[in-house]
Amino acid sequence: MPLLEVKNLSKSYANVDALIKMDISVNVGEIVALIGKNGAGKTTLLNCIAGNIYPTGGNILYKGETLLQKESKLNEFGILIEPTFIPYMNAADNLSILLKAAGVKSVKKNVEDILKLVGLENKKKEKTKAFSFGMCQRLGLAQALLNEPQFLILDEPFVGLDPTGKAILKNIILQKAREEKVGILFSSHDLEDVEEICDRVVLIENGRKKYDGVMDYDKKYILKCDKNIDEDTKRILLNCNIKGKEVIVDHAKELGIIFKKLDEVGINVIDLEIKQRSLYDFFKQEGGE
Structure with missing residues (x-):
């Protein structure tokens, strides 16, 4: 049984069909990349799975149970879609607030570990309003990893990252999938990076799935x-x-x-x-x- 299944999913806005009968799946420990032009429907699909928007039709199953009526299952998700932070607080405090709200003990150690993982250990005392876009991407990834997720959703995670940041992100994705068996679904325009790490690609065009296959596609x-x-x-x-x-x-x-x-x-x-x-x-x- 796949970890995540999207079945016949549709999303319409007025006269625009953003998603049309979309079917995809992600297995335990599998890395799946969504590719396609701007406006193809990649972010809409990720937002539906993440619970940010409600689909017009179809279903989303996680571990065999629908997410549309059991949003508590989203607690097992790590999500990086347009991350936001409290600008006057530093990086460490932004993460600490989330951990305290979740009732996590040993907050300081958890924050230090996660900041080190994403390469921001030397920036933990800097206010996020001074962060570059790439640093915000890394901190957003840290947010997504805080709860030790079993499923990761990442929207354009490579955007704004320098080569070092990209290498860190790719290592994290591979480690989470291969060693911790986390299922990962991400969108990207960085096709070379996609090719390096993903097991399968899904090409979306005008809200429809055009291709879904492993990397030895041709x-x-x-x-x-x-x-x-x-x-x-x-x-x-x-x-x-x-x-x-x-x-x-x-x-x-x-x-x-x-x-x-x-x-x-x-x-x-x-x-x-x-x-x-x-x-x-x-x-x-x-x-x-």
Whole structure:
């Protein structure tokens, strides 16, 4: 059973359909990235899951139970969507207030640990009104991690971060998923960063899911042969793309059969090349910017 399931979810504003029959899932310990153009519906989807807005139709299940009637389950969530702070208070005090409100003991130790985790231990006494956008992003991540969540929702978490901040964030996401088995759903335009850490990508376009798949979504196996592929052999290799001496195969499981068929007609494979489009190339081809 998935940790989170979004089923047939829709959200409309007047005459605008922000989400249309959206279905996605996130498993325990899985990192799923939402990609798509600005206005595609990524943030709307995250806000529906986080309980910030109510969907027009459909359902959201967490551990098999609906979130739409059991908002107490959101206590197991860590959420980074447009974080806000008390500007005249410092970073440590902003976090301390949240922990005290939750009845957590050892507040000081918890705050120091979480600030160290996000790389703000040297900024704990600075007032947040003086924070840069990147520092606010890190403090927002600290807020999201305070309650040791089992599920993380992060909206554009890489925005405003310098290379050091990005590295810290990626390490945290990977640690939470791999070691603590936290399910993570995040949106991002930073496709290179997405490619480095996520297990699966979901492409959203105009409120609809256009693609949902693992990161080996477009791996190609290019068999380089010792002679041109003749017409008779092309008819045998119906599911392959053939260019001169090259046979292009989409799935690794088909390689054994292709090798055998080529051998039977006296064609030798002299090299095997594996190519995979970057996520950026995939995004552009699917209509992204």
